[in-house]
Amino acid sequence: MKLRELAHSRTGDKGNIVNLSLIAYQEADFELLLEKVTSEKVKEHFKGIVKGEVKRYILPKLHAINFVLYDALGGGVTRSLALDKHGKSLSAAFLDLEL
């Protein structure tokens, strides 16, 4: 099953760092997300895009996880050569992750 079936996500950017929220649609699925969507898995999913580490923060009251991806924007919004300098489109590819 794809992550998209269980959760939604939004990208945020600061400098060369991206954060991807992961928010369970249903409270009942939150545990599964915690178990399956590890920092390592996210790093592997975005290999070639994310050069740095991936940190994971848990927000149990919101049934949400926040992933912070370092060195992920080709130098950051203001100087990146990328078409999507903010990495806005990363959230969609994140949800394509196979659980």
Add this chain to the structure above:
Amino acid sequence: MNSQGMKMVSGQLIRIGSGAGYSGDRLEPALDLAEKGDLNYLVFECLAERTIALAQLQKSKDADTGYDPLLEVRMKAVLPVCRAKNTKIITNMGAANPLSAMEKTASIARELGLKGMKIAAVTGDDVLEAVQQGDNTLLETGNPLKSLGESLISANAYLGAKALVEALENGADVVITGRVADPVLFTAPLIYEYGWDLEDYKLMGQGIVIGHLMECAAQVTGGYFADPGYKDVPGLEDLGFPIAEVAPDGTFVIGKLEGTGGLVSAATCKEQLLYEIHDPAAYLTPDVIADFTEVTIEEIKKDVVRITGGKGRPKSGKLKVSLGYSDGFIGEGQISYGGPGALERARLAQDIVKARLKNAGAVFNEIRYDLIGADSLYGKTISGGNPYEVRLRVAGRCADRLQAIRIGNEVETLYTNGPAGGGGVSKSVQQVLAVQSVLLDEHLAPTHINYKTV
């Protein structure tokens, strides 16, 4: 919301509307809020990371400019109705020149006959001299600030709420700032209205939750959220901007005007709460280190969501400073290929440009080749399918403008020299204004307030 006091919940409440999520945002929803929102405050957040560096460049050419290009349009539209309804306006549209923005706003108010209107400009965020006297470490690279040398254009500290509160205490109807931490535009009126103690870090933290949810306007009312079949949002062409209704203890609800498009739900609020957040237990702001980990979000009725549980701990005493610096030029060229074999022809075109630039001895700090439709967003790691249309994009950064121009020209020559069927060439060259940051002791960024009464 009904008409008798349009309040979403009962009690003593301050209503703050968000009139812009970025400099170029839609105007109609802001005007709608001003007219029908029964607002105490209307906030316009309009400064992106490097906007101020761009504005600084503009100001260096013409000393009366350097404020938001839409300031005039926005003020003309909302000043009369805000005056009539006693709604105060708070905005960072001052950008690199809050004083000229104040003068401009005053002259608009005068033309509109809005006698007695008091406009304040907060300055002190421009700390270029202060940072040049020290040699702080660049947060992004660890290099000393001096390594930017002559390329440094601007340095602006993210100020806290204090000066804005003072301007309100002194009776300002409009408060115009340059760089302040975005949520401060929302916490300042609450601190002023409710007499919140700046050292009550629980309240300050909850205030940051309010400001953070509101500062991107429609991003909390269903904008940037829709994903058909998964997250459907009605009326995106007519999105309503958000209203926060805040109680003295900081408890608040977020809603929007009845009859507008969009959606306010627990899900829209959660997405926006985590937007641009790193450690949710330590969101650094000038006034408080905010902690979002205990925040709870509850739908109380259609399009009305209650948010509680923000907290915080004492600030660090350091301000983040954004440094704008010139970083050469980016040259770019694009060309499209379609139909059967589109991808192969685009790849061939890419190889030709690569070889041409190499043979010419062109040197770029960085160069990038994208096949839009195939690999431009995610590289080669995540992709699929064989696209029917592909657009080659070549972008390179270098110190020399002429060399940057060369990229677009090389792509353009593919018309007559490249693979079959290439079309729709575009090319551009831009000066790069990049941003890095340092920290600065807050006492090195004293603020000042100017007033102008019409």
